[in-house]
Amino acid sequence: MATHATPDLFQDALRRLDEAADYAEIDPEALERLKHPKAIIQVSIPVRMDDGSLRIFDAIRVRHDDTRGPTKGGIRYHPDVDLSEVKALAFWMTCKCAVVGLPFGGAKGGITVNAKELSKLEVERMSRGFVEQMADFIGPETDIPAPDMYTNAMVMGWMMDEYSTIRRQRTPAVITGKPLPLGGSQGRDDATGRGAYYCIKQLEEKTQWKPHDTRVAIQGFGNAGQSVAHLLHNDGYRVVGVSDSQGGIYKADGFDIPSLMYTKNETRRLEAVYCDGSVCEAVDADVITNEELLELDVDILIPAALENQITEDNAAKIKAPIIVEVANGPTSSEADKILQSRKTLIVPDILANAGGVTVSYFEWVQNKIGYYWELEEVQTRLLKIMSTEFNRVYDLMQAKEIDMRTAAYVHALGRMGAALESQGTYRFFNEGRA
Numbered sequence: 001m002a003t004h005a006t007p008d009l010f011q012d013a014l015r016r017l018d019e020a021a022d023y024a025e026i027d028p029e030a031l032e033r034l035k036h037p038k039a040i041i042q043v044s045i046p047v048r049m050d051d052g053s054l055r056i057f058d059a060i061r062v063r064h065d066d067t068r069g070p071t072k073g074g075i076r077y078h079p080d081v082d083l084s085e086v087k088a089l090a091f092w093m094t095c096k097c098a099v100v101g102l103p104f105g106g107a108k109g110g111i112t113v114n115a116k117e118l119s120k121l122e123v124e125r126m127s128r129g130f131v132e133q134m135a136d137f138i139g140p141e142t143d144i145p146a147p148d149m150y151t152n153a154m155v156m157g158w159m160m161d162e163y164s165t166i167r168r169q170r171t172p173a174v175i176t177g178k179p180l181p182l183g184g185s186q187g188r189d190d191a192t193g194r195g196a197y198y199c200i201k202q203l204e205e206k207t208q209w210k211p212h213d214t215r216v217a218i219q220g221f222g223n224a225g226q227s228v229a230h231l232l233h234n235d236g237y238r239v240v241g242v243s244d245s246q247g248g249i250y251k252a253d254g255f256d257i258p259s260l261m262y263t264k265n266e267t268r269r270l271e272a273v274y275c276d277g278s279v280c281e282a283v284d285a286d287v288i289t290n291e292e293l294l295e296l297d298v299d300i301l302i303p304a305a306l307e308n309q310i311t312e313d314n315a316a317k318i319k320a321p322i323i324v325e326v327a328n329g330p331t332s333s334e335a336d337k338i339l340q341s342r343k344t345l346i347v348p349d350i351l352a353n354a355g356g357v358t359v360s361y362f363e364w365v366q367n368k369i370g371y372y373w374e375l376e377e378v379q380t381r382l383l384k385i386m387s388t389e390f391n392r393v394y395d396l397m398q399a400k401e402i403d404m405r406t407a408a409y410v411h412a413l414g415r416m417g418a419a420l421e422s423q424g425t426y427r428f429f430n431e432g433r434a
């Protein structure tokens, strides 16, 4: 794991915005508005633990911008959750929704907790407590949460149930990523990984590489990492490196991903809400560290765990010519510069992992109309959005001779700027004045 810590993730995120603004036509006032989250709420959640003691957990929810629609973004349970991180994640959600053209703004939330240390009942009480504290802040027309790290469909189901109890009406559209029987959408479970996979397929078309000659390393083997690994494996790609929070494994001729998933998910007690098993113990393969995984000699590197993994400390050691960012914010802005000078192609997070929020949007639409789509319809609509927006960003990158991350921001700024500017700018209000 990279040790270098970016002091302020939100400031680092805004640096990218400023860089992209140089290439976009956006009014300075609209740009300034994007630098200030619309609303922030910090609460404490008292939870009665199984042993009878009381623990208080700190939680945050940030709504970054709702000009283009209600805010949308996940809730993560992690010991490192802090305000700067959640502000950055909310900002990225605004950009992400704009990149893929969804009628949403961005939000994010989190509880500072190591959820793996809690029992299932304690996780349920804490999740319901989060909604109790946030009930006036979230809602189907205001702010719609979803899963993120160490939260899953069951947690979303508890949260929806709690919100419905408080409102005295069934309100499935308040949250997405729910279990199917509680109003979830077909195809939401693998949507983030699938969206990244569709991006890789677009690149494959452009470069004509052969899947069976293409080596892939994936950091993080949770929801998103497993989905993209599985889809690539089914296509013949060689997934040679995989890691989780405990460490990584390497196999030169590629892993059999379904059996790796089975070992990690089924036999390692993932029938519980959280898995305490690790891919390190899963198969007979070389054990590597997370640092080594990032530096493997592969064709595609997929960070799918935490932010700030590729930093100025290790960027020069990254050998993969293509990085597909499934995690949010895995590459610091300093690392970006180093990778750009080495001509590494980075498919940025706000595009590569947008499949999750896209199918979350489909889920919200289905909840509101009360009519549910078949899996095929969900996947067809997802493919259309991901491939269309991928190609728009790619074309912009080529036309403006900029990197793909900047191109994605320029594309997003076009949509965000248009919405903000249509409320009036300095120029509009001062037209005709002497």
Ligand code: NAD
Pocket (backbone or CB within 6 Å): 001, 147, 148, 149, 150, 151, 192, 219, 220, 221, 222, 223, 224, 225, 243, 244, 245, 246, 290, 304, 305, 306, 307, 326, 327, 328, 353, 354, 356, 357
């Ligand atoms: P998850 O909790 O299902 O899985 C996270 C994985 O990362 C686990 O395998 C965990 O062991 C591993 N991990 C944790 N710390 C690690 C470390 N220090 N080094 C290596 N691996 C580590 O989470 P997820 O939903 O798959 O999310 C992963 C990333 O994708 C996050 O950055 C999240 O914000 C992003 N993302 C997820 C979604 C979604 O729909 N799930 C959507 C968009 C973006």
